[in-house]
Amino acid sequence: MPSIAAYDLSEQQRTLVRLIVNEGKRPEEAAELAGYHPKSVYKTMRLPAVAAAISESIQLDLAVVGAPLAYRVAKSLLQDASVSARVRADLSIKVLDRAGHIAPTRKDSSSQQKALSEMSRDELAAFIERNQAEIDKVEGELASRAKDISYLG
Incomplete structure (x- = not known):
């Protein structure tokens, strides 16, 4: 996955991407902090290089921060006896499913026949x-x- 540096962005555009993705600023606020006029931020965000950098930065943030954090939250809820059994059971199924450990149902296996x-x-x-x-x-x-x-x- 390319880093933000791999995109042909100006320093101002890099700052805008960082403020939006890493610091969670609203686009208008990020625009002002990066030196853009707030009304021009959406035009700037639609530029192919900026849009790609934002998308890649979000994907990287999810992989590095979001997914591990979500896993830790799910794990703590699964281990917390004060959480209802129903919520823990539902969460268990979802975690196992996302990890690829849920056996296909009869309906799923029949749909995997021939095209x-x-x-x-x-x-x-x-x-x-x-x-x-x-x-x-x-x-x-x-x-x-x-x-x-x-x-x-």
Whole structure:
């Protein structure tokens, strides 16, 4: 992941990115502190190099600060007996899921079969038959949203 220095930014733009991402300043406040007119900050933030630097800085901050902090918070809540069992159970599932340790459900494993484009005619017919109720439900929802345009009065 490139550092902010890898982008072709002026010192003023680097300061703006640092104030917004690292110090959590509002864009208008960061603009004033970096020497920009507050109303020009959004135009500056849309410049490709500045936008990329902001995005990369946020990703780096999440990887270095946010994720470890979130993990420590989750871990402390999981170990805290005063937190409700329901909250700890929900948090446990989420932590395990994000770490890739949750076994796929039956629905997940069936969706990992063949792609529709790779199915034979018989496999497609069986797929449609197995999923007809869901197909009917979706078609019904779509039909209920349709607007009648036959009358142009």
